[in-house]
Amino acid sequence: xxxxxxxxxxxxxxxxxxxxxxxxxxxxxxxxxxxxxxxxxxxxxxxxxxxxxxxxxxxxxxxxxxxxxxxxxxxxxxxxxxxxxxxxxxxxxxxxxxxxxxxxxxxxxxxxxxxxxxxxxxxxxxxxxxxxxxxxxxxxxxxxxxxxxxxxxxxxxxxxxxxxxxxxxxxxxxxxxxxxxxxxxxxxxxxxxxxxxxxxxxxxxxxxxxxxxxxxxxxxxxxxxxxxxxxxxxxxxxxxxxxxxxxxxxxxxxxxxxxxxxxxxxxxxxxxx
Numbered sequence: 001x002x003x004x005x006x007x008x009x010x011x012x013x014x015x016x017x018x019x020x021x022x023x024x025x026x027x028x029x030x031x032x033x034x035x036x037x038x039x040x041x042x043x044x045x046x047x048x049x050x051x052x053x054x055x056x057x058x059x060x061x062x063x064x065x066x067x068x069x070x071x072x073x074x075x076x077x078x079x080x081x082x083x084x085x086x087x088x089x090x091x092x093x094x095x096x097x098x099x100x101x102x103x104x105x106x107x108x109x110x111x112x113x114x115x116x117x118x119x120x121x122x123x124x125x126x127x128x129x130x131x132x133x134x135x136x137x138x139x140x141x142x143x144x145x146x147x148x149x150x151x152x153x154x155x156x157x158x159x160x161x162x163x164x165x166x167x168x169x170x171x172x173x174x175x176x177x178x179x180x181x182x183x184x185x186x187x188x189x190x191x192x193x194x195x196x197x198x199x200x201x202x203x204x205x206x207x208x209x210x211x212x213x214x215x216x217x218x219x220x221x222x223x224x225x226x227x228x229x230x231x232x233x234x235x236x237x238x239x240x241x242x243x244x245x246x247x248x249x250x251x252x253x254x255x256x257x258x259x260x261x262x263x264x265x266x267x268x269x270x271x272x273x
Contacts (some may be wrong), residue, residue, distance in 0.1 A: 003169050
């Protein structure tokens, strides 16, 4: 299983770096989730637990469960929870598409950039609906799909001819690119009051261009696709990408703008309505 193998280990090793790429969307995610002090919260694809711990700090009289497929990432999450003295949080290794959560056991379900990785989105959203109480909220972020004009696409353009294959952990990554498909999946899973908006945030790639390049070339998809490529070619690609990152250097590091989707919905109060 890729997430419980080498790619999960990479995410654990670079947990702070991956969080820096996504935490700009936390404010919008949590504003939409509107977690109450007594809420029961489910965090799907929680990874190393940043969003789970933030939820636990809001649901101070409630309970938060973070779910992920990676033992190594969950170990990091548990260690961070213990360090912060958060007793209202639990981490479970499970596949959220099929795991038997308590029926109507949660008030809110959140996910940051994970639901598009469901192998079977229909089954996954259906299982999440079953786990939420009637009227319970589902809030998640996901990519908008490839944008050749985005900062990231322009910087990484030299790599594009080599990124021919999805790495094992990327399977399903484009499953939520289409707005109509998102709405259909949610409706068929007994969700209504669906809202889909675009949210722009900065992503931090590294301290400087060299650091950002080093991180990018260590990520699973790039490593997977460059396996077997001549080292001279890889060195040339690094130089080109680093030059691209240098245009975004600042005193705060290499910061690029990214636009994701923020999706929110409520479990239908009458599932047959």
